[in-house]
Amino acid sequence: MSTMTTQQKSDIDKLWTEFWTGGITNPLTVIEQISFLMFARLLDIMETTGERKAERTKKPFQGRFSGKDDLRRWKNFKQKDAGEMLRVVRDEVFPHFRKLNGGTTFSEYMQDAQLMIQKQGLLVSAVTMIDKLPIADGDAKGDLYEYLLSKLTTAGINGQFRTPRHIIRFMVELLEPQPTETIGDPACGTAGFLVSAMQYLLEKHTSAQGKLKGENGETIYTGDLLEPYREHIQSGMFHGFDFDATMLRIASMNLMLHGVENPDIHYQDTLSNSFPEKFPKQAVGGFNVILANPPFKGSLDEGDVHPTLTQRVKTKKTELLFVALILRMLEKGGRSATIVPDGVLFGSSKAHTELRKLLVRENQLEAVISLPSGVFKPYAGVSTAILVFTKGGKTDHVFFYKVEADGFSLDDRRKEASEEHGRLGPIEKNDLYDALERWRKRSAKKDTDRTAKHFMVPVKEIEEKNFELSVSRYKEAKHVEGKYEPPKEIIVRLRRLEKEIANELTKLEGML
Template identity: 35%
Template sequence: MLDSETKRRIDSCRDILVGKVPDPKSQVEQITIALIYKFMDDMDREAAEFGDRTFFAGEFAKYGWEQLMRPGVGGHEMLALYSEAIQKMNENAGIPELFRDIFKNAYLPYRDPETLRTFLKEINGFTYDHSERLGDAFEYLLSVLGSQGDAGQFRTPRHIIDFMVEVIDPQKGESILDPACGTAGFLISAWKHILKQNTDKKPGDKLTPDAKRKLIANIKGFDISPDMVRLSLVNLYLHGFTDPHIYEYDTLTSEDRWNETADVILANPPFMSPKGGIKPHKRFSIQAKRSEVLFVDYMAEHLTPKGRAAIIVPEGIIFQSQTAYKQLRKLLVETSLVAVISLPAGCFNPYSGVKTSILILDKSIAKQSNTIAFFKVENDGFGLGAQRREIEKNDLPRVKVELAEYLQTLRNNQPTADLQFSTGLITSKEMIAENGDYNLSGGRYGSVRQSTNQLWPFVELGSVCLQVTDGSHFSPETVNSGYPYVTVKDLDQGHIDLEGCKKINESSYKQLVSNGCKPKRGDVLFSKDGTVGKTAIVDFDRDFVVLSSLAIITPNTSQVLPEFIYCVLSSDKFISDATDNKTGVAIRRIVLRTLKSIQIPLPPLDVQKEIVAEIEGYQKVVDGARAVLDNYRPHIPIHPDWPIEKFGEVISTITPPAKIQAGDFSEVGRYPVIDQSQNAIAGRTDDESTLIDGSNGLVVFGDHTCAVKYVNEPFAQGADGIKIIQAGEQLVPKFIFFYLQSHPIEQDGYKRHFGKLKESRIPIPPIATQQAIVADIEAEQALVAANRELIERFESKIQTSLARVWGEE
């Protein structure tokens, strides 16, 4: 377990480097190299007690750690010695090949003696002690490598890795491979899993030394990046691998290891293909240029006859209609696929919002089975927002139990028809192959129920509707005034904006009406193209038509209330089911046939009325609170005795030291990156060379948007077109901010407005009066801000009520 002092020391190392080495990956590499340097010296001094030093002997003796850190060594001397040492260390014949590989191509990316001295002093606090503590410390260090890499890599969450390993259950005599190993997270989890299986009093104590050596020799990883190979070697070494087998190898274009197979493969391969695709060799079964297709093909082909695999794949593998994707799915269904686990879209936040699934392969079971199981994970124990905070809801344990039951049933050659899952369903391979596209979206073959406490019967949506149809399949010419033509963007929080939508002439309107594109009172609109799930109920009598991206749903009121259908279609559960069933390439959509087949709960009509009344009561609170937020503006009454000055004469502007470039910031840096959008925060950065000191309060003004933001912390400029306003002696910064909010500059196309702002006039109350005005407005805003929490609470109540309808609470 990572202790607080070790964590503090690693954080301190990053803090020291961040000003000179802003890239997190480079920080990790520098800390890794320094740690191994220090640990080599620790081991060498320990060996010297029983004989001579070998790591730092001969011409390399001058690079020993004690030489580097000896009292009185000058900063420039330390810099020269350390820089030379890490570049030459891979030539040291006295150190094992593992360490030479780690130092291959190592260099010092900065030339500041004081930064190096402070950094090495912190590294000096680490000591190699052969314990799991150092492995945990390095895992913590690697956790900063979350952001997506150039080759499409991103960090797999530890709990997902452990889940996959537990499902596959690798054994001590089996060969284990990750052909895109990154920092070796899967391999280490597999190692720990096997040690746990062979434990009496301490991890792995039931294994003989020879068995441990064989186990280590059986665990292999490939990666195309030398940096990742270096990190993997260190990670494995610090977890007890004296001789880790990680190779710099291009799995997709090299044939050197093509004939090697593995009993177990665990991987989250890169999803990104370079421009122009990959140029693989000709030994793949599937001829493709997409990395995700080739990696899955490689793993399916490189399992032993009884081999097993768990592979994270992007959404495209599941449904894409291009030939290579269909051929791959056909290959998997016919040879090795036994289960598909759908993961929630936020599983890889904050690094990526990509929707993923886990493919479970088992060659021996697949040969004797004519079914495939589909499981759906809606919650993985963490919130699906950017912060990924731990929550109580977690479907992974249940999925693991039900998948294990399914696999054991197949191994025992028993029928699966009687198996009942709360997180999944079983489908015949014949049904999957029926139309030739081998689609692996579980929802296509039935509704995955996730409740063991269903209060009401479940029916297909289409069975309780008189009609489910599309809107217009073409875009008529729009006019300045005429009949409203509603698209997805005109649906907002359950309401239909007939005033702000496009207009069409009478001829087009009549044609669309004849085509069935005119909703009526009681119909429900549901967005099915692109952003699935925007919903609104038609609760008025007006003439309008809708675009094909909206489905028009006409409930059968003898069975279901329109308001209840609206509530169900607005629920997280229904939107999740619909999203999982999207198809298409250029535009992702859910087709009407599939939409109608999604199962929904159907309480009696009197119960529906009670549910609707409860939810509408909550919604009124939400609408009222939202109206407060939408309509509140700070107001500053102007006293006639206050002097009024030209704005440009009482403020000054600050020029940033450097504008941060697009792509040089992420969501996880320490300092905000400000642009001129309404929300103003473009991202975050660790690059201190770009920072503006806003600790005394600055106002940021968007030269195109006229948006204003108050900043009272260090920040960086993330875009052209923002002006950073500094108050003069006569003004309080926050008074300027509130005044610009209450007296905004009018927007005029894309013209620059700062010149207009400088020519405008601003009242100059006494400083004490400005401070009092600021305090009053801040008190108002605190009351207004409470409405945000109110909205969040009552929206949560709405979803809780809906979850109860689905039988999930």
């Protein structure tokens, strides 16, 4: 449940409108500029915390600024008049960002940071508004950023940027990540999967005493039982890659505001030759868990793709290459939930079949969960499925589930079916809750009814059907016994009808 007040939401809406009327209309740029300013405020908060600690402990403190009166600090420039504030932020704060090195992933993307706000009034509004936001307060700051990101959806920004949050949470729940594990996303966008994994860990590892009540009656999870893993969570657990610099800035900020101080987020095309060279640890066998919704529609120049992928699956199609990549990135026994377009499940080309064979014969394909085609509307009506697999071992039975509803209408408007919400979205008309429960209780002996929404299929049958993984290939229609009248009664009725027609014709003739 959101910890944001109606007032905070309306403040963000107002700021959003001001950016648009101020001439900054690309929603990604708006979020990026707000992120920069939030970062400026966070730096100042971190600096003040460090100074206070130094005063208490009497130990020297090496800060990022030149003391308390440094004009580049938020608390100082926010008090200047409009013209001076714009000058300081543009000519001093942003160049300072670009010089930052280390200490936070965000500094990596500051190399080309630019202030796009040219109107003094807009900057003053933005600074005043961000100054009021609860970004120093644990839970609220994450919700606040989520609310900001939800505006990408309403602005109709390309679908690759936002996988619906309830689908992400469902995938995290399928894999149940542990606080000792390492989690990656090779096409991370705004880091939705990584943030959701962090939220899942907080909820699962909060003691009864650690649960607090928020202002709006919502539960705040402090994650107090995660203490022994704190260092790993802050710096070693979360890894994301994307080749859009704006996305990476947003992803880093998203994770930082959700309590991951130093996420490992990098500018990188993970399919390319340079990935194993630059990130050898992550590129091969580096992960226990990979959650992903990789881009589908692309096809690449084969020369740019790393040969370890094209040797396994000879193709230029990104959706096939990404599955091969994820298998390479997982360590043995590592597991993944990945969204793929339906074509991956039944495509008949050699590459399609090879990939499915690789999943089934050399790894453990555990589930194919088919999603309704409206899930990614209004961006795309493409039908998709979630593949759940473990690297290594071999497949015995595959769990199939056909999700017919996800709690929202499947048209472009995506209206909610109910007011009542759980972690997997609206409660009503939502198969995700059932799918999760059936997945956790799955049994090759019991789940044999092929007319149900869920069933298990033995690997032998999948091999016989050319490794096809489309749920419709195995699902059976319910056989309904038809009821028919005896032929004699039908003949009697036909004779009666004929008689009526003859009478009517006679009456018509009489009228002519």
